[in-house]
């Protein structure tokens with residue numbers, strides 16, 4: 001059987017997530033992100049297109065690296081204003097039956113005790129269709145506004161995240177036994193107290209002595225996503241993640257990333273297929289190649305270079321405002337020169353303005369433009385050659401880009417037998433994604449926190465992740 005292709009929609013509770021300046025396009029409606037109907041209409045559209053999920057990115061903080069201030073970000077709505085992602089879960093769940101709903105929450109700000117309850121609530125209300133994208137964050141502005149001087153150093157953030165996961169697993173997997181809730185009206189017992197365990201967590205970053213507040217939700221731990229690409233990031237993903245987002249600008253780079261991730265997953269006692277990998281792509285698809293190209297060129301007329309550079313400066317931590325924007329990159333100092341070179345594909349005439357133009361449509365991901373047949377060829381080639389499982393699709397114009405995908409691309413992929421024609425069995429996101437039960441498999445490190453004996457007074461051994 002040909003390898004199947006999975007699609008995921010990449011969104012954010014803001015204006016023009018990865019489409020800098022495109023909010024000015026007459027057909028764009030991303031500025032309506034504040035309206036429930038924006039999200040419910042999108043969710044229905046994606047479910048018609050049999051997408052795995054609507055996945056909502058998030059950051060805490062704002063993009064103030066470019067020029068050392070928030071001017072460009074605010075003027076161009078570069079991920080500010082930005083609303084809370086978790087509140088979108090219930091309305092999206094209400095209008096859909098199958099669609100997964102992923103939310104990004106950082107381990108660097110919220111305490112795991114309050115967060116575990118918010119996550120469990122979302123899993124309850126969605127009937128188990130929630131995914132959590134675990135991020136460690138990259139904006140210092142978020143740290144400064146939450147009482148920290150700055151973000152912890154990169155690898156220390158991942159170490160803290162590992163302990164964060166330990167607390168979350170203890171609360172979601174261990175604190176309440178499955179048989180704790182009996183709702184026995186005759187005996188007057190709602191939950192057996194002896195089956196609800198204090199987790200007694202006493203770690204370097206967190207102290208959580210007591211019990212989880214929510215009763216177990218359909219997936220207990222929602223489906224775990226991650227997007228780390230550094231050594232520490234891939235190490236973390238290979239232990240915890242069930243789905244990984246990656247942004248690779250070359251097919252060969254993607255192929256080696258997927259192979260090395262799967263190797264590390266296996267080294268951690270899991271199976272290579274326990275992790276699904278999605279790569280970031282923006283698809284501009286139309287009836288013919290010519291029409292798609294025209295649409296792409298039309299979109300490019302609305303680009304905001306300062307908006308794109310505000311995002312890129314925030315992602316990389318480099319203040320690009322201080323550098324000339326119109327000189328070929330070999331004349332720029334490092335590390336800016338190397339940054340442009342990564343995307344210039346050998347064209348040494350590229351400038352910072354070219355990088356801005358590239359990044360303004362789809363962030364720094366790939367852009368595939370063409371008829372359904374042209375784009376389907378490309379997607380199939382990427383999946384077959386790199387062993388990636390699917391694509392994390394950004395939009396240019398909301399909801400036109402996703403509408404075009406559902407209208408043109410999905411039927412073409414179905415005709416080729418590489419895309420589903422109905423949703424898989426199962427109620428929860430984990431069942432649909434992996435075709436097995438709603439809970440994390442035994443090979444996952446969370447399993448170490450399930451045994452009730454672990455939470456009795458005499459347990460001695462800490463299982464380290």
Ligand SMILES: Cc1cc2nc3c(=O)[nH]c(=O)nc-3n(C[C@H](O)[C@H](O)[C@H](O)COP(=O)(O)O)c2cc1C
Pocket residue numbers: 056057058059104106134135136137138226227228229230231232233234245246247280392
């Ligand atoms: C497709 C994709 C989506 C991401 N979404 C978010 C996000 O919503 N919020 C966030 O703080 N970081 C996000 N990241 C950044 C990652 O969490 C991570 O910081 C980045 O990939 C660098 O990895 P590293 O820290 O392991 O080097 C995303 C990365 C990728 C590739």
